[in-house]
Amino acid sequence: MQIVALKLVTIIAEAVLNDRLIRELKGMGAKGYTITQVRGEGSRGVRASDWEGQNVKIETxxxxxxxxxxxxxxxxxxxxxxxxxxxxxxxxxVRGDKYT
Amino acid sequence: MQIVALKLVTIIAEAVLNDRLIRELKGMGAKGYTITQVRGEGSRGVRASDWEGQNVKIETxxxxxxxxxxxxxxxxxxxxxxxxxxxxxxxxxVRGDKYT
Amino acid sequence: MQIVALKLVTIIAEAVLNDRLIRELKGMGAKGYTITQVRGEGSRGVRASDWEGQNVKIETxxxxxxxxxxxxxxxxxxxxxxxxxxxxxxxxxVRGDKYT
Incomplete structure (x- = not known):
């Protein structure tokens, strides 16, 4: 059993950005990804107010x-x-060669 | 691009505790959070029997x-x-200053 | 407060494998687990084509x-x-003895 260290990248974004982000991740070399529907709240980006609502968590x-x-x-x-x-x-x- | 090491805290709890936990996390300085609906099973807490049912995963x-x-x-x-x-x-x- | 280092094992699989995997994890000593419904895409296993669809993420x-x-x-x-x-x-x- 071959164990390899890889990077797990997690992105949390508004659901409307999902398809664009997936397309870009593939273009940068991601071989697979997992999408989870999540809710969130934060104070980031240009929005003056906090956002709260439906987001996606994309992991690759x-x-x-x-x-x-x-x-x-x-x-x-x-x-x-x-x-x-x-x-x-x-x-x-395990089987790290599948991801790179 | 400035990379900063931060702590990702994950809490898994019964869904009924969600709002109380979020309020307390904010009170302790968390600037944002992500909530995922999950199912789980475990043997923790005062319940004599294992619990199985609807939980939330809160990440900050x-x-x-x-x-x-x-x-x-x-x-x-x-x-x-x-x-x-x-x-x-x-x-x-990236942009760790947004979280502290 | 006693802090212990443990291993978080994450498995992503087709939803149809969920019950079998949970049973096997328990048989190997897992005391609890969390299941999240996710969507995914990848190129792994014997399927000639990529798979895209309903998966589960099991964490223990x-x-x-x-x-x-x-x-x-x-x-x-x-x-x-x-x-x-x-x-x-x-x-x-915290309270690592609950998991081993």
Missing amino acids: LVSAVVADNILQHLADHYFTLYAVVAYVQTVEV | LVSAVVADNILQHLADHYFTLYAVVAYVQTVEV | LVSAVVADNILQHLADHYFTLYAVVAYVQTVEV
């Missing part, structure tokens, strides 16, 4: 390089305009 | 100090009375 | 030994036949 297992590219992409194109949260964790995966 | 990104305060609060006020699970992970976040 | 807090056993079990019995993703993270838990 990728290499460290792809994880960095995703964070940079979100920082460049989303964080000043949208209420998007993103964070990265290191996880241990 | 906070500083290490706030994470410690949340865990201590849960230990003091919940763990002997309610079926509550809580754990903390270190995650890498 | 266990000891390092049980986590290894779970991954080995999945590698032996699932990964060549089913579209199953599994990964492990180290988390800090």
